[in-house]
Amino acid sequence: MKLSIDKSVLSMALVTVLVTGCASGVGSNLGGGYNKPSSSSVLRPHRETVLANGLRVLFVPDQSLPSLSMGLMVKSGASEDPEGMAGLTNLVASLLDQGTRKRNALQIGDDLARIGASFRASVDHDYSYMSISGLSTTSADLFSNFFEVTTMPSFADAELARVKKQIVGGIERAFDNPRYIADLAATKMLFGKHPYGRSVAGTAKEVASLSKKSVIQHYLRYFRPNNSVLVVVGQFDPEFETKVETEFGTWAKREVEQDAVPVNKGPEGVRIVVVDKPGLTQAQIRFVTMGIRRNNEDFLPLRVGNTVFGGAFASRLNDRIRKELGLTYSISSGFDARLSEGPFEIETFTKVDSIEKVVVETLAMYKKLLSEGITSEEIKRVRGYLAGVFPQAIETSDKLAYNMLLLRLYGIPDSYLTNYVRDLGNVSVSDVNSALRKALKPGNLTIVIHAPAASTESLKGKFDSYEVIPVSSLQ
DSSP: OOOOOTTHHHHHTHHHHHHOOSOOSOOOOBTSSOBOOOTTOOOOOBEEEEOTTSOEEEEEEOOSSSEEEEEEEESOOGGGSOTTOTTHHHHHHHHTTSBBSSOBHHHHHHHHHHTTOEEEEEEOSSOEEEEEEEEGGGHHHHHHHHHHHHHOBOOOHHHHHHHHHHHHHHHHHHTTOHHHHHHHHHHHHHHTTSGGGSOSSOOHHHHHHOOHHHHHHHHHHHSOGGGEEEEEEESOOHHHHHHHHHHHTTSOOOOOOOOOOOOOOOOOSEEEEEEEOTTOSEEEEEEEEEOOBTTOTTHHHHHHHHHHHTSSSSSHHIIIIIIITOOOSOEEEEEOOBSSOOEEEEEEEEEGGGHHHHHHHHHHHHHHHHHHOOOHHHHHHHHHHHHHHGGGGSSSHHHHHHHHHHHHHTTOOTHHHHTHHHHHHHOOHHHHHHHHHHHOOTTOEEEEEEEOGGGGGGGTTSSSEEEEEEGGGGO
16 A cells, blocks of 8 residues: 655646646536647547536547546545544545455456556545556456446445555554655644645544544545546547446435635744754755645746746756755755645755755745846746656646646646647746745745754754754654
8 A cells, every 4th residue: 555645746746737727717628529629739639528417527539559547536635634534535545446335355456457457546635536547458347347446435344444554554654754754744834734734644543543434424425426527548439438428427426515725824934843853864854835726827937936946957956055065965846736825845855964054055045036036048948948848748648638637626727738838938037036926935934854953953043933843743
């Protein structure tokens, strides 16, 4: 069982960031024939429809390979976990292929292996995503397996106990990883009791206490057709499309009372939080502050500005902290934009003797970015880089289809993709600098350091606050 970690969205890197831009409304051809993209479009022909039970279905044919995949995005994620039940959505998703009303976990695993198919389930703060893929020659089996595990899970007692034990074990092992601890501490220090402040995987104590009743209730409440979008990609014929619509059309809808993710202003001031760990010779350091929503109108200018600052290997942070000063092997920055405001983070590590210098130099660069902005030469270089790597985000049908699901989740039109290169070329220096100053404040930054507390004492009194917490406070 792969442990879901809070930085799951950041790990998607380019693919997610490039497609989740800024606008409202979704352009689609609901219920009609296939959209025929123009010669300048990056989108493949596709058909989109909404079933009577509210399920939105997207068909993206691709005859280039004898493969077929299906993905189901449920528009509820870890932020819907009730107070005291962190990790509930992750547990539900982890149990889907571990038994249904028709087959047990072993039978499902054997049947998937027999046709060479793979099923995956993952949870983000804003959504849950399940997918299956295999050869198009096994389309009937692929469909029956996917439909069954997503709509008929049984949540058997033995599997519930086993999966809970696996997840708890994964969480406990994660605390042996300094990087995980720093990420988790940064999340908690920035968001506090906000839903985004909870780990996607949950805590060992809370996951261990989750009951079968809570799992079933959570599944029935959120894993509904009228709260989901289905995508079908690959080689399939009209008969298969009809089968998908007919079978998934029997999935019972239910009113979904989904609370909006609350706004979180985040802590004020420049503060130091040390997660004490005696004996560490290398410090993990995170600089975090509140960022933006994914539908922010300045998303693309901020994407450009962050790429200049720390979003690529050739960036200001890397040139200064890594190349010039030799203080780290890696430093980067990025916006993790979500349904509500997500974090902006600078991430690095260094030897404990260099902590103060890394903190001072990085903070100086952050303040300089916001006071002086970027240059015309920098934006010219970054435009070329971002335009050059853009095709990687949509080079396969699966990538394109997944990103089209994300567009629909965040209410962004497909034109974001088709107009991306053009819009990128229209972003000006003033657009970027104005967006950076509007989104980020130089006086608000939480600096989390995972290291021996004794190695950070020189930072006392130099910032608005200084606090030392034990690792146990995060568990």
